[in-house]
Amino acid sequence: MKILLIEDQLELSENITEFLSSVGVFCETCDNCFDAQDKILVNSYDSVVLDIMLPDGSGLNLIDLIKKNxxxxxxxxxxxxxxxxxxIEGLELxxxxxxxxxxxxxxxxxxxxALYRRNQLGGSDVLTFNEIQVNPENLQASINQTLLDLTKKEFDLLLFFMTNKDRVLGRQAIVQHLWGDYTDDLANFDFVYQHIKNLRKKICRAGARDYIETVYGIGYKFNTSAEK
Amino acid sequence: MKLINQFTIWYLGISIIVFLIGGILIFYKMESEIDFEQGQELERQLDRYARKMETLENPGSLQKDRLEITELPADQAMVRFHISDTLAWHEPLEQVERQVKAGKSYLVNGRHFYMSTYNIMIESDDITETVVQTMVAIFLMLLVFIVVTSRLVSKRILQPFHQSLDKIRTFNFKDNQPLVFESTRTEEFEKLHDFLNKMSVRLLSDYKIVKEFSENLSHEIQTPIAVASGKLELLLNSPIDKQQANWIGAAYRANEKMTKIVNSLATLAKLENQEFEGTQSINFSSLVTDCLHEYEELMGMKKITVHQRIKPSVKIDMHAHMAEMLVDNLLNNAIKHNTSPGQICLELNNKVLKISNKGARPTGNVTEYLKRFKKGNPSSESIGLGLSIIQQICRIHGYTLEYTFINEEHQITIQLQN
Incomplete structure (x- = not known):
């Protein structure tokens, strides 16, 4: 997967590049509209990550060009x-x-x-790791072909872990992922704890290894090297 | 008390004092004037008698009721006209009265006569009565005049003042217009207008600075926070020991909290600046129901049961996003500060939205929680801006919000009709 990152904040851009390359996403960067236009015209990307406020104009103006090329x-x-x-304007454009x-x-x-799966892979991508299979299209997850009975949130959580394997996921990141922006005041980590507890229970009961481990004081991690 | 009434009372008070002093002065002046006139009258009478005596054979025979005539030796010194008070029997009144007595000696046909006469004095009671009556009459006239005219005049004089008041009342930061007043002839008002004008200009510029500051702050701070949070996320995934993980975790949490505070403050600033424009008629009932539905899972986990009495199709006029924030924050609060197991009662009709939940007894006055950053439990993860946002939204729409703690229940009541 190859993306173009248009972001004028160098530090932020570095963070993103660093993180994405560590999970196997190839990242090209530029920090202004002018350079971005060059890259968009010449190369092809799976995704473009676009900052709106750029030194030489609004990123929104680039949307049309990206759509065309x-x-x-x-x-x-x-x-x-x-x-x-x-x-709203961005999404409408x-x-x-x-x-x-x-x-x-x-x-x-x-x-x-998620975008990549939806648009490039037509949503038909099934994430598989050892005995776990997750199908984002029909929201089904199974262990060794046995269907797991997960709630919507638990499924989202599993998918989030599967996408970010071996990464420490902060509780706040999980809260934001599951409940979105508007509930950001709902800082009750008990909910996250409960969801994770239930998810782990269901996965283990279905006979899979307990991949999800607690990182004390911070959050959780899907540990691919978890022992049986 | 109205200014004009105060003026009137003061003026009348001063008038009373002036009338009292004036009355006393008039009393004495009148009394002495009357005495003087009476004396003169008596002298004229005596003179008349003396002239009459010249024509008489026996001057002494003129003596009558009030006239005493005494013949003095011719060589005795002439007695000059003099007046004295005396008490004498007054026939018509049949009592002893204070009388004025005048005496003078005359040379009649070479003989020396001393004549004296007296007359009843005008009583000081009568003078007092007259003076008091007159004064009271004048005072009453003055009273009526002042009360009537001052009202008419004050309306005219204070008109610019009332106009200014109206202007101040409609002053609004959003319009960004300083107060400008029409010029008046009253110096005091001119001073006031000048002062208010300068003050409003100053207020507007201060307001603008604060507004820009908070806007810039909430915007500019996002990027550094994002950078810091990204670095921490990267650090978390690098090889670290447990102690380092703790430190990073703490920094990470602090950073998250900062994000939330900045976001909530930005939202509050937006609400205060009334940046949400475009109210629309919203089906509040379905909004509340949808929101409840979204939180079902969370409530299930905390074993919170919901008792709802939602009247269908309650409509309110509000910006859609604001309505969402309002309901979201209310439910959020009710869940966050609930007991486990607990319960939430939600009631919605055309008049009122009432939400109550079981919860810990507040340590202080619950209305304190409406203030920014005030919260019941200082150590909680909550940042304490949720209620401020709710209150601000209510204020914008003129809804009254009431927060009480009764029967171990936190209850928020919002009157939807203003």
């Missing part, structure tokens, strides 16, 4: 402006998703993967 590409807007207007800064890198990754 990158037929297969998804557009994900990242913006510090928590404004509903911008969000043809962006596929919108993420408000500050966001969790794992969340960005999950969103990019």
């Amino acid at each position: 990158q037929a297969n590409s998804n557009i994900l807007i990242i913006s510090a402006k928590n404004s509903l207007g911008d969000k 043809g962006a596929d998703d919108y993420l408000t800064k500050p966001f969790h890198l794992a969340e960005l990754h999950a969103r990019l993967k």
Whole structure:
């Protein structure tokens, strides 16, 4: 998977590149509209991550160009402006998703993967890891071909873990992923704990290894090297 | 008390004092004037008698009721006209009265006569009565005049003042217009207008600075927070020991909290600046029901049961996003501060939205929680801005919000009709 990151904040851009390359996403970066146009015209990307406020103009102006030249590409807007207007405008212009800064890198990754599955793979992608199979299209997960009875949240959680394997996922990142932006005041981590507990129970009961481990004080991690 | 009434009372008070002093002065002046006139009258009478005596054979025979005539030796010194008070029997009144007595000696046909006469004095009681009556009459006239005219005049004089009041009342930060007043002839009002004008200009500029500051802050701070949070996320996934993980975890949590505070403050600033424009008629009932549905899972986990009495198709006029925030924050609060197992009672009709939940007894006055960053449990993860947001939304729409703690229940009541 190859993406173009248009972001003028160098540090932020580095963070994203670092994280995404560590999970196997190839990342090209540029920090202004002018350079971005060059890259969009020449190369092809699976996704374009676009900041709205760029030194030489609004990222929203690039959406049209991306749509014309990158037929297969998804557009994900990242913006510090928590404004509903911008969000609506961006999505109306043809962006596929919108993420408000500050966001969790794992969340960005999950969103990019979701877009990728939906648009490039036609949603037919099934994530498999050892005995676990997750099918985002019909929201079904199974262990050794046995269907798991998961709630919507538990399924989302499993998918989030599967997308970010071997990454520490902060509880807040999980809260944001499951409940979205508007409930960001709902800081009750008990809920996360409960969901994770139930999910682990269901996975283990179906005969899989207990991959999800607690990282004390921070969150959880899908540990691929978990022992039996 | 109205200014004009105060003026009137003061004016009348001063008038009473002036009338009292004036009355006393008039009393003495009148009394002495009357005495003087009476004396003169008596002297004229005596003169008349003396002239009459010249024509008489026996001057002494003129003596009558009030006239005493005494013949003095011719060589005795002439007695000059003099007046004295005396008490004498007054026939018509049949009592002893204070009388004025005048005496003078005359040379009549070479003989020396001393004549004296007296007359009843005008009583000081009568003078007092007259003076008091007159004064009271004048005072009453003054009273009526002042009360009537002052009202008419004050309406005219204070008109610019009332106009200014109306202007101040409609002053609004959003319009960004300083107060400008029409010029008046009253110096005091001119001073006031000048002061208010300067103050409003100052207020607007201060307001603008604060507004810009909070806007810039909430916007500019996002990027550094995002950078920090990204670095921490990267750090978390690098090889670290447990102690380091704890430190990073703490920094990470602090960073998250900062994000939430900034976001909530930005939302509050937006609400205060009334940036949400475009109210629409919203089916509040279905919004509340949808929101409840979204939280079902969370409530299930906390073993919270919901008792709802939602009247269908309750409509309110509000910005869609604001309505969502309102309901979301209310439910959020009710869940967050609930007991486990607990319960939430939700009631909605055309007049009122009432939500109550079991919860810990508040340590202080519950209305304190409506203030920013005030929360019941200082150590809780909550940042304490949820209620402020709810209150601000209510304020914008003129709804009254009431927060009480009764029967171990936190209850928020919002009157939807203003």
